[in-house]
Amino acid sequence: MRVTVIDYRAGNLTSVLKAFRHLGAEVDVTGGDLALVDAADRLVLPGVGHFAATERLASTGLKPAIRAAIARGVPFLGICVGMQWLYSGSSEAPEQPGLAHFAEQCTRFPESKEKVPHVGWNSLEVRAIVGSASRLFAGVERDEFVYFTHSYRAPVTGYTAAVTQYIEPFAAAVERANVMGVQFHPEKSGETGLKILRNFLLWEGKGIA
Amino acid sequence: MITKRIIACLDVHGGRVVKGVQFVDIVDAGDPAALAARHAREGADEIVLLDITATHEGRQTLLDTVRRTARELFIPFAVGGGIRSAEDAAQVFEAGADKVSVNSAALANPALIDAIGRSFGAQAVVVAIDARRDPHAADPVRDAQVLVQGGRKLTGRRVVEWAREAEARGAGEILLTSMDTDGTRAGFDCELTAAVSESVGIPVIASGGAGTVDHFTDVFARGKADAALAASIFHFGVSSARSLKEELARAGVSVRLPC
Numbered sequence: 001m002r003v004t005v006i007d008y009r010a011g012n013l014t015s016v017l018k019a020f021r022h023l024g025a026e027v028d029v030t031g032g033d034l035a036l037v038d039a040a041d042r043l044v045l046p047g048v049g050h051f052a053a054t055e056r057l058a059s060t061g062l063k064p065a066i067r068a069a070i071a072r073g074v075p076f077l078g079i080c081v082g083m084q085w086l087y088s089g090s091s092e093a094p095e096q097p098g099l100a101h102f103a104e105q106c107t108r109f110p111e112s113k114e115k116v117p118h119v120g121w122n123s124l125e126v127r128a129i130v131g132s133a134s135r136l137f138a139g140v141e142r143d144e145f146v147y148f149t150h151s152y153r154a155p156v157t158g159y160t161a162a163v164t165q166y167i168e169p170f171a172a173a174v175e176r177a178n179v180m181g182v183q184f185h186p187e188k189s190g191e192t193g194l195k196i197l198r199n200f201l202l203w204e205g206k207g208i209a
Numbered sequence: 210m211i212t213k214r215i216i217a218c219l220d221v222h223g224g225r226v227v228k229g230v231q232f233v234d235i236v237d238a239g240d241p242a243a244l245a246a247r248h249a250r251e252g253a254d255e256i257v258l259l260d261i262t263a264t265h266e267g268r269q270t271l272l273d274t275v276r277r278t279a280r281e282l283f284i285p286f287a288v289g290g291g292i293r294s295a296e297d298a299a300q301v302f303e304a305g306a307d308k309v310s311v312n313s314a315a316l317a318n319p320a321l322i323d324a325i326g327r328s329f330g331a332q333a334v335v336v337a338i339d340a341r342r343d344p345h346a347a348d349p350v351r352d353a354q355v356l357v358q359g360g361r362k363l364t365g366r367r368v369v370e371w372a373r374e375a376e377a378r379g380a381g382e383i384l385l386t387s388m389d390t391d392g393t394r395a396g397f398d399c400e401l402t403a404a405v406s407e408s409v410g411i412p413v414i415a416s417g418g419a420g421t422v423d424h425f426t427d428v429f430a431r432g433k434a435d436a437a438l439a440a441s442i443f444h445f446g447v448s449s450a451r452s453l454k455e456e457l458a459r460a461g462v463s464v465r466l467p468c
Contacts, residue, residue, distance in 0.1 A: 011330050012302040019283060049330025115435065117332060117381060119412045121254055121465040122211045145212065145465040147285060149332040149381070166211055188285050188307060190249070190468070 004040035011048035019187035037065040047081035052093035083181030121145040146189040214436035217248035252451030252468040260290025279305025295324040312337040313357035326379030336375035340368040341388040387417040394420025402432035
């Protein structure tokens with residue numbers, strides 16, 4: 001198993017790399033070497049922090065390289081800000097467009113009595129996407145929890161693979177063909193998170209057209 | 210539903226886990242990497258490693274300890290003690306921490322909070338505050354004194370105004386330790402915790418005084434804490450995070466179970 005992790009200086013990669021290596025994957029890291037993206041078997045876009053950091057994906061030429069890899073059918077996983085980047089953009093940095101693989105916008109949690117950021121372990125309601133079972137959540141039971149830390153989130157749509165409730169329901173995960181994203185941190189979500197990453201590593205490119 | 214976090218704290222001195230009763234009477238309780246792994250297996254939601262000697266002896270956090278502890282840990286891992294600059298923080302992150310906790314260095318130079326947040330995101334910055342009620346203040350709780358150097362030195366700051374400044378500068382969480390209750394096992398300071406938690410929009414981790422399950426139920430209900438930290442309750446086989454959480458669940462607290 002080989003996975004290419006994209007480093008765009010959005011927070012700390014150590015935990016993500018450690019989790020994939022723990023699962024037995026060979027990990028390449030690219031900070032802008034487009035040849036590594038072109039040759040990737042699987043791509044992971046992590047990212048914590050501010051959506052504005054995704055500007056680097058545009059300025060380094062990674063964005064068209066990632067778009068081309070997705071078009072070739074390379075399995076792709078975005079984590080946290082890496083998931084949000086799959087959408088048109090985020091109100092956190094309105095001037096910075098996302099990949100627009102999904103048409104919607106990410107927005108901040110609304111004002112309420114609850115605290116923002118949403119930090120901690122929360123549950124998942126796993127859903128079928130266009131009639132097919134989720135690939136990422138194979139073997140994940142109803143009562144399992146994952147770790148979140150974020151202030152912005154994507155809306156629930158037909159491609160939402162798991163819904164989490166905080167203030168209101170939001171997309172905890174999205175799946176469409178070879179493109180997947182998780183708002184939570186599977187690398188920090190104990191055995192449940194490792195199971196989800198293993199599912200991504202083992203997915204053979206079938207399901208959900 | 211979002212759950213209340215139970216955070217296992219490892220106080221580290223010279224690469225070994227210790228637990229002080231109000232920072233004296235230190236007893237060796239073992240190897241940080243082994244203990245962190247055990248806490249994770251036994252249901253802790255997060256691990257905090259505090260190098261309790263780093264600040265006042267002027268030592269760097271033991272990066273090797275962090276690296277060794279992080280290696281097999283797949284739950285959130287925060288590290289504090291001796292982090293004085295964004296460069297110090299960067300080394301700790303590189304060694305495998307997900308969050309850094311800053312205390313006296315942030316009081317001496319509040320812009321440190323902004324600097325770490327800018328580079329690593331607000332979620333990576335925990336501002337730790339050690340506070341003691343001030344019986345002479347108009348409001349002894351909201352105006353509790355903020356202390357540094359393990360409670361030995363006054364800063365002149367008051368707990369609520371400092372917590373608010375930390376939030377405004379981009380802290381992601383507050384780790385609030387009551388110096389009145391720390392090490393007593395007589396319960397958290399719920400009034401202090403509630404005063405801070407209701408004054409900020411970021412999560413507050415309560416610390417200091419855990420001794421029984423009821424103390425945790427109390428600090429989540431009356432203290433409005435988002436998470437609670439405990440060290441000594443776990444270390445000597447008194448309990449595990451899992452058994453603590455099972456009892457909390459029976460008392461109606463939302464926790465991550467099974468875990």
